[in-house]
Amino acid sequence: RIQLPEKVSKIINCLTEAGYEAYAVGGCVRDTLLGRTPGDWDITTSAKPAEVKALFGRTIDTGILHGTVTVMLGKEGFEVTTYRIDGEYEDARHPKNVVYTANLLEDLKRRDFTINAMAYNDAEGLIDVFDGIADLKKGVIRCVGDPMDRFGEDALRMLRAVRFAAQLGFSIEEKTRGAIISLAPNLSRISAERIQTELVKLLVSAHPEEMRTVYETGISKVILPEFDAMMEEEQRNPHHCYTVGEHTIHAMCAIRPDKVLRLTMLFHDVAKPVCRTVDEKGIYHYHGHPAKGAQMAHAIFRRLKFDCDTMDRVCRLITWHDDNPPLDEASVRKAVHRAGIEQYPALFLVKRADILAKSKAGQKEKLAYVDAYERMYEEIRRRGDCLTLKELAVSGKDLIGAGIKPGKQIGEILNALLALVLEDPQKNTKEYLMSYTLKNLFI
Ligand code: ATP
Ligand code: MG
DSSP states (O other): OOOOOHHHHHHHHHHHHTTOOEEEETHHHHHHHTTOOOSOOEEEESSOHHHHHHHOSSEEEEEGGGTEEEEEETTEEEEEEEOEEEOOEETTTEESOEEEOSOHHHHHHTSSBGGGOOEEETTTEEEOTTOHHHHHHHTEEOBSSOHHHHHHHOTHHHHHHHHHHHHHTOEEOHHHHHHHHHHGGGGGGSOHHHHHHHHHHHHTSSOGGGHHHHHHTTHHHHHOHHHHHHHTOOOOSTTOOSOHHHHHHHHHHTSOSOHHHHHHHHHTTTTGGGSEEEOTTSOEEEOSHHHHHHHHHHHHHHHTTOOHHHHHHHHHHHHHTTOOOOSSHHHHHHHHHHHOGGGTTHHHHHHHHHHHTSOSTTHHHHHHHHHHHHHHHHHHHHHTOOOSGGGSSSOHHHHHHTTOOSSHHHHHHHHHHHHHHHHOGGGOSHHHHHHHIIIIIOO
16 A cells, blocks of 8 residues: 555545546656655546646646646646557657557556556555566566567667666666667667756666666667776776776765766766877876866767756866865965865865775875865865955956056956965955055056
8 A cells, every 4th residue: 555645645536536547657656665755746547638627726738748737736736647558659769649548558558667657546556567566576677568669669768777777776677688788779869858867867876886787788889988988998007996987987986966976977087088198018197187078078968968057067077176286275275266166065075086986095195185175175265265356355346446447457467466365365455456456467
């Protein structure tokens, strides 16, 4: 027996009292059976969208073309979707047309995995025609029906299989895995947005190491070839005991499941395979890979249609992840200014994860350095030292007021003053900076 939230019961009862069938279905049933809290509760019903809308006061046509109406109860919305059979699939992407059905079984058949194809209501209990419960117990991701057919219909399901394995700590059933290996090339036809959604869910899951499966099944070769290059890059260097790809996986596991942080770890060394030289002893040396890595990550983010904010934050963290200032306060202030104050304290998390994912040799010292760096950073923040143009005691307006003509020179003067203040925060007074400007900078 599943304890449905009150509002979900209310919607189901309202539909059944009107003579329709209705069940909680999919992810919410799966998660509840696993003792996890579902993200959202989806309802499947024999009622057509117009019939659903007629029964409830406030509804939103979320995906009316696919039969989905959001029913609003208070501030909460619940997606109510009409039983449907997906029509023939066009190019492994979109069902050509959506056909409604009066039969729950038909609706469950179109779902991707057995654990996602269970329905429940209080009157009928659990409907589990594909042995989803057995697969939940075994910890297995298995397609509903023939995996070759199901992945042929919608190639995204292959990436979803790995995503669910990563979220739940499950393994992928053998035939399902075999079909992924055969059909992974079809992922090239899936839109960037759909791939991005599943990839992010995988990365912020409990098992980002499933990126290994993404590689082994040939999925990354299609959607993220840069990752294949990392997996195939040996690091012949005493500081590293793994390939770049394995180091990357360890680094993701060593950081909190946050989208920006996990993406940063995924791409922090993305440029290593293209920034390498080999010395006469056969040792590899990497030069300038953080800057190049940020550039490559930028291109990947564009390709996968990520939002600018995520792209920007990740690229900055990549650029500065290996910036290690000497531990005097002036150098630390300059480093904070270089990377941008918004990158802190995330940058410390990134640095620690990077160190933890490398060979144990020298690890203690490197972690002690980051600790000391962070303490110094905190002291600087506590004191409120000026670190940005915004905090400078003198503004562009002040300079113009003193007779300097508006234009490029204003910016140059402000930057010169900031450099002075980063060196010595005592100098951040209007009086000092104005007289310094007039004496030294205003030519
Ligand atoms: P999450 O907790 O991430 O929301 P979920 O199982 O609810 O997990 P959704 O992507 O929200 O996943 O999809 C809801 C349900 O719709 C799934 O449980 C599955 O039954 C079905 N489904 C979603 N996408 C597909 C697909 N591409 N092919 C077949 N069925 C799908
Ligand atoms: Mg869902």
